Amino acid sequence: MRKHRFLGIVLVAVLAFILVPFAQAQEKIVKIGSLFPMTGRAGLYGLDSVDAAEMAVEEINAKGGVAGYKLEFINTDSKAKPADAVRIAKRYIDEDKVHFLFGVVSSAVGLALTEVSKQNKKIFIGTDHASTQLTVDKFQPYYFRVSNNTFQSMAAGALYLKELAQTKPWTTIAYVGPDYAYGHDQWNELKYNLDRFGVKYKIVGEYWPKLFAPDYTPFITSIIKDKPDVLISGLWGGDSVAFIKQATPYGLFEKTLFCSPDAGGNYEVMSATGAELPLGLVLSARHHNNWPDTAANKEYVQKFFKKTGRYPTYAAEGAYAGILAIAQAVEKVGNPDDADKLVKALEGMKIQLPEDPEGFTSYIDPATHQIVQVQAVGVTVANDQFPPAKRMLGEWKIYKAEDLLPPKEYIESKQKK
Template structure:
């Protein structure tokens, strides 16, 4: 079932209806095609997003975010501007690196793709990033977060336009530093998925805490597999370790399952649970029902209720108008990826000039829905990682985004420049790889 749509808002309803039916029936969702036709397109973008399984929400919302970006570009054309005409193809990598590489190769060979975008799993992203370097195809990551992709494994053709694990953990470390001043917490535990993203998130947090001079004792670090159905042994182990704070890098359905299972124990009576990268996602807010479990500290890569700017309100309203529901952060990430590619083509003046496109992306400023007043996100020329502010908070009652009855509030806002990795740390991590080490260097005592 192949679908070709034009960047017109009404068309997305057909896509979402078909996609919802596929997910409900447990079927393998086939690829989606959006935007300009093959003959009309100035450039083709091949995107990889999950369409089925526990993380299907990320793919579903990313498709809508892409459509909103295409609609915005069409609106610019109608206003007399000349943005590029983009054709976007999205397919499901099934969380498998080898299959993702095969799909990406087909994007290039069969669809003449000039760009890759998307990818939720950092493990899958590493494989596609290697292909992008080999084939000289610019890859714009919109969801995966391991900081290794932009630091140790960074290269000319890889860019990322959503927060990475370093950014989120740098914000989290600042929150924990300030919390320690209030509560005196000392005992810290970590639980994360047993693959690149989880392990790098833990190392990033330790590096950030040590850089701020925070004194703490690590009492446990646990590594359940991705999509683990039963977290009881991990929850019991954490309770036995008696941490004051547990930080987690579990995401999506895994994080929701962990919370639900922990709520059947005394876990939330004895410790605080923090998720600084994905925890405030809208799907989590819905899953919590009307239960703001005590001690939750959450953030995400985009919030529907922060910042309260016209640009963010417009994006959330556009998404709701198209779908009848509110977005997860994946939508804004995918939106940003398409807009970044469009602006790079405009700036370079040619969709086929690799070097001009890379130069255009390096330092590119983007005014995005998640940007607070007075700040515009930009892509760091050295790491090719987007630089953004981050808001961390706690769960409060808020029924402005139904059916969720809860949202994050009581915000602590962290300046984008403060969350950038230092040049010294980036050099140290890259030098470690050049010297033969594949691991992120451990925190300096």
């Protein structure tokens, strides 16, 4: 009897040894390799992006995954450095065998990674960085962006300034932005759109601090000296916060209208500045916690808050959208290994997102692989419903998605260069 029991135990152990690895090998996984920064001024964007992506992965896997696959999300700190990101991406592809590259925060990193994506025919889902070059000048078939780009933001900003000129006339304009692709794209695209919409203006200054600059005082004093009616800011994240905090004691925002159409309205700016944030600044971002006032947006914001204990920056919604896009594409194709079919599935994809107002659904433009979305521009007003912020945006102006796209001739002229 003991002998039989012993043999039974041995048999069970042998079967477990054989079958468990087999079962694990049979488990079907979609691997997503992300490259978000987790430290420095861009660290909060990375933290929010990872938390939101994991939230979306958990939701999808809880429902059984997609096409028989479970999603697996991994992140490595890119430190917002192109060289580090390229090294990590190559490891993801060669060793981890990821199906998708995912992220990133900095456009400089995005421009480096799109080359890796192209060379390896590995789909890269861009979730946050906004340089238009990735979907126009540097367009390649394996790159898709699921948050708006600088052209769309600057088109919205130009339309806002055109309307403003009719009620509060202005003539002179200046720009402050980071001295790399993202900053230069914004300024060039704002000027292009002001010209396109027939707005008359005179440039009185351009200021180019380095990314993550510690001291903006020399730029602030120069701006005050140049006396622009409107100051356009292309700064983002911690740089926006630092600039606003350093400029406030100089009374800059009482002397000029401050307008930051792409990243200035990010929740991080509100939460980091509290009651110090001046009223009446004209700002926008890629997602707002308090707009649109829809059930879907409220549910997303509260779900993120419940998971993390904080309200999301716009980077979070971009990462959330990226996971949903991957899931929808894999569900349609049924195979995460067929990159070319996944490209076709992503082209023209309609995807309902928290930032979509009632009656509109975001979609990916097949020609540029850029998501097409409505944009809202607001003004800072007193609002303490999203602590620690004491200001949020209000007095919204809403701009139609199709009105913000670059004209066909603009795209063609850029791609010919």
